[in-house]
Every structure is written in C-alpha cells, then in structure tokens.
Amino acid sequence: xxxxxxxxxxxxxxxxxxxxxxxxxxxxxxxxxxxxxxxxxxxxxxxxxxxxxxxxxxxxxxxxxxxxxxxxxxxxxxxxxxxxxxxxxxxxxxxxxxxxxxxxxxxxxxxxxxxxxxxxxxxxxxxxxxxxxxxxxxxxxxxxxxxxxxxxxxxxxxxxxxxxxxxxx
Amino acid sequence: xxxxxxxxxxxxxxxxxxxxxxxxxxxxxxxxxxxxxxxxxxxxxxxxxxxxxxxxxxxxxxxxxxxxxxxxxxxxxxxxxxxxxxxxxxxxxxxxxxxxxxxxxxxxxxxxxxxxxxxxxxxxxxxxxxxxxxxxxxxxxxxxxxxxxxxxxxxxxxxxxxxxxxxxx
Numbered sequence: 001x002x003x004x005x006x007x008x009x010x011x012x013x014x015x016x017x018x019x020x021x022x023x024x025x026x027x028x029x030x031x032x033x034x035x036x037x038x039x040x041x042x043x044x045x046x047x048x049x050x051x052x053x054x055x056x057x058x059x060x061x062x063x064x065x066x067x068x069x070x071x072x073x074x075x076x077x078x079x080x081x082x083x084x085x086x087x088x089x090x091x092x093x094x095x096x097x098x099x100x101x102x103x104x105x106x107x108x109x110x111x112x113x114x115x116x117x118x119x120x121x122x123x124x125x126x127x128x129x130x131x132x133x134x135x136x137x138x139x140x141x142x143x144x145x146x147x148x149x150x151x152x153x154x155x156x157x158x159x160x161x162x163x164x165x166x167x168x169x
Numbered sequence: 170x171x172x173x174x175x176x177x178x179x180x181x182x183x184x185x186x187x188x189x190x191x192x193x194x195x196x197x198x199x200x201x202x203x204x205x206x207x208x209x210x211x212x213x214x215x216x217x218x219x220x221x222x223x224x225x226x227x228x229x230x231x232x233x234x235x236x237x238x239x240x241x242x243x244x245x246x247x248x249x250x251x252x253x254x255x256x257x258x259x260x261x262x263x264x265x266x267x268x269x270x271x272x273x274x275x276x277x278x279x280x281x282x283x284x285x286x287x288x289x290x291x292x293x294x295x296x297x298x299x300x301x302x303x304x305x306x307x308x309x310x311x312x313x314x315x316x317x318x319x320x321x322x323x324x325x326x327x328x329x330x331x332x333x334x335x336x337x338x
Contacts, residue, residue: 004173042211043317087253111335120334128178133244137306138328144307145314148212158204163299165289169283 001067005128009060010096012140015161017089019147019154024150025057026113035081040146047139049146054083056139057092061131064096067124068103073083082128109121170268170276171238174297178229179265181309184330186258188316188323193251193279195321206320209315214309218315220246222254226261231296233265235281237272287297 027034038050039129047055054077065072073095079085110124114131146160196203207219216224223246234241242264248254279293283300289299313328 001293008303012301012303014234016219042314043320117334120336122332122334126333128181129173131329133302134177134181134306134329135325137303138310138313138325139312141307145259145311148215151212155183156266156304156307160300160303162223163286163291164295165286165291167289 001124001128002101002104005063005067005103005133006096007100009063009136010093013057013060013089013093015158016140016143017029017052017086019144019152020082021088021146022055022154022158023150023152026150030151031070037082037147037150038080038085040150042142042149045125046142049143050085052139052143052146054079054088055073056143057088058077058135059132059136063091063128063136064099067107067110068099070099070103075107102155106153111116137159145155170293170297171270171273174232174302175265175268175273178305179262180330181305182226182229182258182262182265184327185201185222186255187307187314187329188313188321189222189251189255191323191327192316192319192321195319200319205251206251206253206316208321209319211311211314211318215311219248219254221312221315222259223248223310225305225312226257228265228301228305228308231263232297232305233268235278235296236279237268239268239272251256269279283332298317 014115023037024034027037038048040049041047054075061072061075069129073091075088075091079088106124108125111121112124112127113119113121114127141159144154148154192206193203196206207217209218210216223244226244230241230244235259242260244257244260248257275293277292277294281293281296282288283296284291310328313323317323
C-alpha cells in the first residue's frame with residue numbers, strides 16, 4: 001500500500017507546487033495580483049482555489065495518517081497567499097516523508113472510519129482505491145483547471161509529472 | 170492489480186454515465202440544446218467535453234487491455250450527442266467486464282510500452298499508479314467540472330459514488 005500511494009502523492013504535491021510557482025510568475029508577467037487566484041471558483045457552489053489546494057493536501061495527509069496509524073498534524077486553513085499555499089504543500093510532503101514504510105504493512109485490511117460514514121468503516125484498500133485517490137485527484141485536477149482558466153501555461157505533462165521509464169537493453 | 174483498478178474504473182464510468190443523464194435532464198429543464206455541451210471547454214487549448222469523456226473511456230479501456238494482455242477494441246471518436254457518449258461509456262464498461270480476473274495475475278510486473286515514451290516502458294504497477302489512474306481522474310474530473318460550469322446540479326457524492334461500507338457488529 002505504501003508503494004501504491006505515498007511516492008505518487010508526494011510527486012503530485014511536487015507537481016502542484018510547480019503549478020503554484022508558474023502561477024506566481026504568470027501573475028507578475030501579466031500584471032495581476034497573484035493572491036486573487038485564491039478566490040477563483042469554477043462555479044459559485046464549488047470550493048475556491050485555496051480550498052482545492054487545502055483539500056488535496058488534507059486528503060494526502062489523512063491517507064498517510066490513517067494507513068500508518070498515526071495522528072495527522074493540524075494544518076489550519078489560514079493561507080492567504082500563493083506562497084502560504086506552497087508552505088502548506090511543503091508541510092504535507094514533510095509529513096508524508098516522516099512515515100516509515102513498515103507502518104503500512106497491514107494497511108490494506110485496516111478499518112478506516114470516515115466522519116461522513118456515521119460510525120461505518122471501509123477497509124484500507126477500499127479507502128485508497130474508492131475514496132482517497134479519487135478525492136485527491138479531484139482536488140488537484142480542479143486546482144489545475146482553475147489555473148488553466150486564469151491563463152497559466154500548463155500542459156498534461158505538468159499534471160502527470162515524471163515516471164520511472166525503463167528501456168530494453 | 171485487478172481489484173485496484175477494474176471495479177473502481179467501472180464504478181467511475183457508471184458515475185460518469187449518471188452525470189451525462191443529469192446533463193440531459195438539466196438541458197431539457199433549462200431549455201438549451203444538450204448536445205452543445207460536447208463543445209464546452211474550460212480554456213481554448215484544453216480538450217472539449219466530448220474529448221474529455223472519450224479520453225476517460227480510452228484510458229480505462231487501454232488500462233484493461235494492457236494489463237490483461239489483450240487487444241483493445243476500436244472506439245472511433247465520432248460521438249455527436251450526449252446519448253452517443255453514453256453508448257461509448259457503455260461499450261467501455263462492457264469491455265472491462267469481459268476481462269477475466271486471472272489475466273491480471275502478473276500485471277504489476279508487465280512491461281507497458283506507451284506511445285509517447287518512444288520505445289521506453291514502465292512496469293504495470295507504475296503504469297497504473299503514476300499514469301493511468303491520474304489520467305483517468307484528470308479526464309473524469311474535467312468532464313465533471315464542465316458540467317458543473319454549465320449548471321448541472323452535481324455534488325462530491327456524485328463524483329465519488331458508492332463505497333463498500335461496513336459496520337462493527
């Protein structure tokens with residue numbers, strides 16, 4: 001379960017950090033207040049950009065904490081600038097990096113109690129596949145979409161990031 | 170690898186089918202041509218809605234074909250209506266349902282040659298985690314975002330779908 005989640009979440013958070021850096025540069029180049037991006041929404045009843053980034057971070061953080069069986073650090077949603085959102089991403093990555101691989105040995109069969117299941121639980125493997133990863137990609141994709149709509153020059157390669165490519169000898 | 174991919178892709182494609190049905194009803198209720206949605210884009214150099222749905226379907230189809238080691242059926246991108254997109258989703262689900270679980274036994278270590286890797290390959294586990302699932306959720310989330318922007322009433326529950334919730338005795 002570790003290999004299926006933590007390195008990939010870390011990489012995607014690194015991609016997100018790169019997009020945030022590109023957004024700052026674009027705002028400067030184009031001449032608008034970069035931090036106004038934090039309030040951008042695709043539709044009035046969807047989360048704004050800040051909340052999309054915070055939700056992506058929290059989904060990654062909680063996946064790590066729940067599967068490893070440790071408490072998640074508290075990260076209050078107080079960010080007001082792109083720079084502060086980048087710090088939030090960095091704190092999340094540092095937490096994921098602190099989790100020992102062995103802590104995930106029995107993760108697939110762990111009972112994961114989610115607040116909105118009202119006392120119900122899903123097993124770890126189901127939690128990852130059917131909730132945490134879809135939710136993580138929902139928020140990262142929506143954050144990416146909001147930056148694209150604001151004109152930030154990003155492409156699919158910036159979304160996917162690097163892969164462990166091999167070649168036949 | 171089967172459990173980590175096929176049932177979840179099938180469920181998400183079922184969710185997508187539900188969103189397409191909601192979009193038709195919303196268009197009728199609101200009084201606009203539902204098929205105009207196929208041309209909606211978040212930004213001029215992003216794929217339009219039809220291509221987002223087709224790409225989600227193809228990512229799921231190709232994952233199944235590559236991991237199971239069978240040829241993928243040809244699904245030309247000729248859809249012109251929401252109804253035809255729903256048929257594309259249905260064809261994709263039927264293909265996934267045809268794949269026997271045992272065909273995935275050695276999927277994690279299969280070499281997957283992707284066209285854009287110019288002769289390079291990734292192993293099956295890396296392909297799923299670092300490319301196919303992120304790409305699938307990218308296209309499903311972007312399709313969802315376009316429907317939300319057009320006013321279709323959907324929420325996070327419609328995105329995530331059902332889970333295998335259990336309760337302590």
